[in-house]
Amino acid sequence: MGRSVKLFSLDNGQKVSINDVMQATGCKDSAARYRLAASRDPDKVLAPKGTHKGFGCGHKNKVKKNLIKTKSNAFNSAVYETFIINNKPFYADPMYRLALQKISCNKAN
8 A cells, every 4th residue: 555645735726746846846845834834825836946935045035133233423433432332241341352463454442
């Protein structure tokens, strides 16, 4: 006796198996299983391979980290300097700062 094929019902009432999704999209079985687990929308599940229809790991879905942006004026550089000294106490050591000044090509105060 062979193993029974599991059928998944989509939102439009269509019944599909993993093999049906693999043939329609050109994806491997792991991608077809992920599509069926993530959504029941037929547009998303049966979309061609390589298109991101609302799910997936494209660059648009990545969360960008908020970085501290500084301007070249004196106020922002002073704020940035106090931020560094408060969060990185070893940077307040004058000998450490001297070494960094000698290593870097930028002149630090």
